[in-house]
Amino acid sequence: MLARERHKLILELLKKDGTVRTADLVETMSVSSETVRKDLDFLEQAGQLERVHGGAVPVPKKLVAEPMEEYVSLAARNTQHMGEKSRIVHHAAGLIREKQVVALDYGSTSFLMAKELARRFRSLTVITNSVQNALALVKCPDFTIILVGGILNKEELSLGNDFSAMLDGLHIDVLFMSVSGVHPTVGLTDQGFSEARVQNQMRQLASRTVVLADSGKFGKASLVKICALREISTIVTDSGLDPAMEEAVRETGVELIVVPGE
Incomplete structure (x- = not known):
């Protein structure tokens, strides 16, 4: 069998x-x-x-990991749950200060964060493996942009591979990370092997890792495990989070920030 x-x-x-x-x-x-x-x-x-x-x-029924739905393209995700994602990134951007070193991974919420940083800050160093994030920041004259190179994922506009040598010696103040699934038992999961590897490498270099996840990501588990919830600092989500799931996530010890709705 x-x-x-x-x-x-x-x-x-x-x-x-x-x-x-x-x-x-x-x-x-x-x-x-x-x-x-x-x-x-x-x-x-x-x-x-x-x-x-x-x-x-x-x-408990509410804590069973639900499988991810079929893959949704980045272009489609860039139009989904815009209100929730916008409130999440607006709040999360308040967690950093001018002139810090910030890392952004790929994804629709990280893209909104890149645009939020461009609006609100004058001088940052931003490390990212996302082409669309870099393009959102390129017109900021006092931003230093480090685009982690590698094999281009044309669907996600992301670059993925093993970049331990390139990232070696770098210090990141805050990593903002988007994921496909957040589960109190399974942890953080995503769909891409190489992208998850980059996420983990950046996480290990960061003083603080902040996960940006709308409430629809909770209770879900995707293909590739990134890390356990106890291995990150903070999760920022919207007010649609189920109370039982909220309690289970808080019990892992991670800081959970629930942003009020409009």
Whole structure:
């Protein structure tokens, strides 16, 4: 039985019986107890169940990680949830000061942040792997723009690869990061392998990492895990966040800023 078949069966049994026992799964699937433990660990990391002594139980309904919908192009995302995203970036821009070193990753919310920085600040150093972010800042005469090079993702207008050598020795005051999914158990996830690698490299260089995520991103899990919530400083979101999800995120220890609606 393939791993994905075992995972499907475990979740079906969990839904049917309300609990699963390691010993029963060993017998049902004719695999070793070590294989079952690995399967349960994988499903727990994916936010699909909660490990307990001797087996697993369902996670609270609101905390089950929902799979991402089909890929939505950057051009389309640049027109979605504009009110929420605009309020998020307006508040988040107040977390930095003139002449700081700021990093922006790729994505529609980061693009709005780039335009917000261009409007509100006179002098910043901005590190980014997004072509559209760089273009939004290019007319700011006292901005220093560092565009991290690499292979161009034509859909996302982003550059991704392993840039540890290029970034080595740099210090970032604040990294603003957009993601595809935010989940208290799974952590932060995104859709691109190389972009997630750059996000992690910049995160490790930053004194503070601020995630910009509208409330629709919460409870979702995408393909590539970036990091756990405890590994970042702050999440800024809008007032549409579900109260149960808000409580679960706060319990991880990350600072959560909920920006009021209009």
